[in-house]
Amino acid sequence: MAIVKNDSVIEQEWITVDAEGDLPASDENLIVPLARFKEERDSLLGRNGGLGVQLNPGDAPEDLADDLDRLSIITVNFPAYTDGRGYSYGRVLRERMGFTGELRAVGDVLRDQILYMHRCGFDAYDLKVEGEVALNKVRAALKEMSVYYQPTGDGRVTAQSLRERRRAALQ
Amino acid sequence: MYRYDDFDRQLVHERTEQFREQVKRRLAGDITEEQFRPLRLMNGVYLQLHAYMLRVAVPYGTLRADQLRQLGMIARVYDKGYGHFTTRQNIQYNWPKLDEIPDALLDLAKVEMHAIQTSGNCIRNTTTDQYAGAAADEIEDPRPYCELIRQWSTFHPEFTYLPRKFKIAVTGSPNDRAAVKVHDIGLRMHQNDAGETGFEVMVGGGLGRTPFVGKTIREFIGKNDLFSYLEAILRVYNRFGRRDNKYKARIKILVHEEGIDKIRELVEEEWAQIKDGSLRVDDAEIAHYIEQFAPPAFETLSDDDADFERHKSENRRFANWVRSNVIEHKQPGYAIANVSLKPIGGIPGDATDTQMELVADLSEKYSFGDVRVTHEQNLVLPHVKKADLFAVWSELDKADLGTANLGYVTDIISCPGLDYCALATARSIPLSQRISERFGDLDRQHDIGELKIKISGCINACGHHHVGHIGILGLDKRGKEFYQITLGGDASQDASIGKIAGAGFSEAEVVDAIESLVTKYIDIRESGERFIDTYRRVGMDPFKEVLYGDR
Amino acid sequence: MSLQVVTANRLEDGLVVFLTSDGNWSENINDARIADGKEAADALLAEASAPELDIVIVGPYLIDVEQQGADIVPTKYREVLRTKGPSVREDLGYQAV
Incomplete structure (x- = not known):
């Protein structure tokens, strides 16, 4: 179980809590499900520790519009790799709502989905394998393809813009 | 015709190498079948009744001579000397060996072909009018837009794990030969009041176990805005489409359950936020693609020869x-x-x-x-x-390719059915063969005129039976094949879903049943009426009577 | 009473195979080991589903069969087709040999 971000394995500094139940001490860094965040927003924002929110399939990232700058991290849960709603959440959070904190994919995060997640704005991946193995998987996945047709917010240059540059250079 | 540039070539090459590695990992036991299955499916490799099947994409149904020649070579070298062209304008091979498929894909890549977008819950290979760029009734050649859709939809990072597969069809002619109204998205080119050419966008059509004719979500979208609009529809579908039940996961169900007005509202709201973004395609860009599909060097000829x-x-x-x-x-x-x-x-x-x-x-x-x-x-x-x-x-x-029967009763659409397909409940090919033999006489076929028979070997409706003038659906009843007949389906611009005539027929009975329907039609048709026209005029009852009498 | 055998597709070429008495996989259903009754069938399927076989075959499952003289014949038509090949191409599949 390792989290890979920015080409390295990072420590888990966040406690993900359930929808209900007692919260840990006020100075702990917490990730709460969106539903709980909506219910307990004011008390959660008043805590000393860092705060993050977890989006589950069916949640609306738009619900976080007023609080994005108070969140250090948003985790998006992919309960099964086949449930692709999280890709849309990633793009909406990054490209539309301008979220700049950590966007972490959790759940059934597999090597063959990582490049797509990256292209949709994710910058951290919680994998079900250990350190080096996880890091190597992410590295391999991110360089498996080098041509991109779709303009997304990840900044990778599309084939189309490379073509335009080439045409401009020829003129 | 569109030729790959180095970017397109690189992408297909990388994909081919990626799959070669995946196959190697699988054969070495590094990944399990459970892990490998989605990977092979995303490269067009299915496991069917007798062997693997490789489905190769023919983007918008257009092939160059060298590509078709290569498809023939693939059939000979990697398969048993034949291929099967499908209702998705693709080709599938029935007997490839897993360890040889990477080589077959490499040979395909040499002629700018691949198996991308032929399986999985992604945006599938886009289809269009087979007469694009040639038809006399065409408003504009749809292929430049199909190519742009191909690129936009290939490995779309956001839309590769949709609730279910997603099919887009385009027609550039008012006479729809691409069945656009029974696709997840159907695009029909037409001109608006200002004289600009653009697209009517229809959404939520489809066949399968719950067939629907698509509904118009937007009367007109300009060419520059097409891709942002498609992205808006896909995002709404990806976020809100049902994922709790495979059979209710297509966008047609979302449209049906929420209503087209609600979906339109969601899509327009989404589109408003992205329409001025990077998916807007400018005129120069479109012109560049139109040029790629410029008409060939026709000679100036008299129309009579x-x-x-x-x-x-x-x-x-x-x-x-x-x-x-x-x-x-x-x-x-x-x-x-x-x-x-x-x-x-x-x-x-x-x-x-x-x-x-x-x-x-x-x-x-x-x-x-x-x-x-x-x-x-x-x-x-x-x-x-x-x-x-x-x-x-x-x-x-x-070469036995000169049969004169286009649009006639023997020009039957048939899925592979139980002879090949792991999902099928009954055979469909033998039935199409028996019907074809029964009506083989050309004078008789000509007299009958346009009559579209479409046969599916299971409820998934790959044989488009719902939109056959006469549709036949093969089912399994206590271990025996039996066939249900639907009447009045139509895949054209006047699209309609056929109605079930009544109880099903055994394999032995069904050819006679079809013949009695045809005989009835000949009996009661008025001058110039096709089967479908007569059916629409008289309704189900006269046909039901010849099928079932007092039963 | 109810006789069953295990079938699957071979990983390498996808062809139809049957689990034999000696634990191998044969293209000929007549080589198949027959399980008589539910308990024997469960054991047969468990043997075929062993993780180490994931590198040999894909998707093992039980099918109902009948003994017809020297031949083992599936009761469902779908499975009969799998033992032969496409009914519309008698020159292909096992029936062609």
């Missing part, structure tokens, strides 16, 4: 073929020649390696190297000089 007329009067078989299989071309002196893959009693859509090579040769010699695949499982030589039609037909005829 004396030799052509002479051959028609001297050779009745040729005249018959011209009457059914040759269609008007927009360029004077040229014609569209349809190559039937429905020989009487044959397997619909199958072509041998040598047949593919012959059609490739003919296209090179007579049709600017351009070949099309139709969703009705035939091939097309789209740009043949009328003066060359006799030579083309003579060659086709020698």
Whole structure:
């Protein structure tokens, strides 16, 4: 179980809590499900520790519009790799709502989905394998393809813009 | 025709290498079948009844001669000498070995082909009018937009794990030959009041176990805005489409349950936020793609050709073929020649390696190297000089490709059915063969006129039975195959879903049942009426009566 | 009473195979080991589903069969087709040999 971000394995500094139940001490860094965040927003924002929110399939990232700058991290849960709603959440959070904190994919995060997640704005991946193995998987996945047709917010240059540059250079 | 540049080539090359590694990992035991299955499916590799099946994409049904020749080679080297053209304008091979598939994909990549977008819950290979760029009734060639859709939809990072597969079809003609109204998204080119050409966007059509005709979500979207609008629809679908039940996961169910007005509201709201973004395609960009599909170097010809007329009067078989299989071309002196893959009693859509090579040769010699695949499982030589039609037909005829039956009762759409398919509940090919033999007489077929019979071997409806004038659905009843008949379906611009006539028939009974329907139609038709017209005028009852009597 | 055998597709070429008495996989259903009754069938399927076989075959499952003289014949038509090949191409598949 390792989290890979920015080409390295990072420590888990966040406690993900359930929808209900007692919260840990006020100075702990917490990730709460969106539903709980909506219910307990004011008390959660008043805590000393860092705060993050977890989006589950069916949640609306738009619900976080007023609080994005108070969140250090948003985790998006992919309960099964086949449930692709999280890709849309990633793009909406990054490209539309301008979220700049950590966007972490959790759940059934597999090597063959990582490049797509990256292209949709994710910058951290919680994998079900250990350190080096996880890091190597992410590295391999991110360089498996080098041509991109779709303009997304990840900044990778599309084939189309490379073509335009080439045409401009020829003129 | 569109030619790959180095970016397109690089992408397919990387994909091919990626899959080679995945196959290697699988055969070495590094990944399990459970892990490998989605990976192979995303490369068009299914496991069917007898063996693996490789489905190769034919983007918008357009092939160059060298590509079709390569498809023939693949059939010979990696398969058993034939391939099957599908209702998605693709081709599938029935016997490839897993360890050889990476090599087959490499050979395909050499001619700019691949198996991307032929499986999985992604945006599938886009389909269009097989006569694009040739048809006399066309408003504009839809292929430049299809190519742009192909690129936008290939490995779309956001839309590769949709609730279910997603199919887009485009027509550039008011006469819809691409069945756009029974696709997840159907695009129909037309002009708005300002005289600009754009697209009517229809959404939520589809076949399968709950068939629907698509509903118009937007009367008109300009060309520059098409891609942001498509992205808006896909995002709404990806976020809100049902994922709790595989059979309710297509966008048609979302449209049906929420209503088209609600979906329109969501899509417009989404689109408003992205329409001025990076998916807006400017005129120069569009012009660049239109140029790629520029008409070939047609000669300036008279529309009449004396030799052509002479051959028609001297050779009745040729005249018959011209009457059914040759269609008007927009360029004077040229014609569209349809190559039937429905020989009487044959397997619909199958072509041998040598047949593919012959059609490739003919296209090179007579049709600017351009070949099309139709969703009705035939091939097309789209740009043949009328003066060359006799030579083309003579060659086709020698190879059993000259059957004169386009649109006739023996031009049957049939899925592979239980003879090949792991999902099928009954066979469909033998039934199509029996019907074809029963109605094989050409004079009779001509007298019957346009009659579209479509056969599916299970409820998934790959054989489009819901939109057959006569549709046949093969089911399993306590271990026996039986067939349900639907009437009144139509895949054209007047799309409609067929209605079930009544109780099903055994394999032995069903051919007689079809014949009694046809006889009834001949009996009661008015002048100029096709089967579907008569059905629409008189309704189900007269036909039901000949099928069931007092039953 | 109810006789069953295990079938699957071979990983390498996808062809139809049957689990034999000696634990191998044969293209000929007549080589198949027959399980008589539910308990024997469960054991047979468990043997075929062993993780180490994931590198040999894909998707093992039980099918109902009948003994017809020297031949083992599936009761469902779908499975009969799998032992032969496409009914519309008698030149292909096991029936062609």
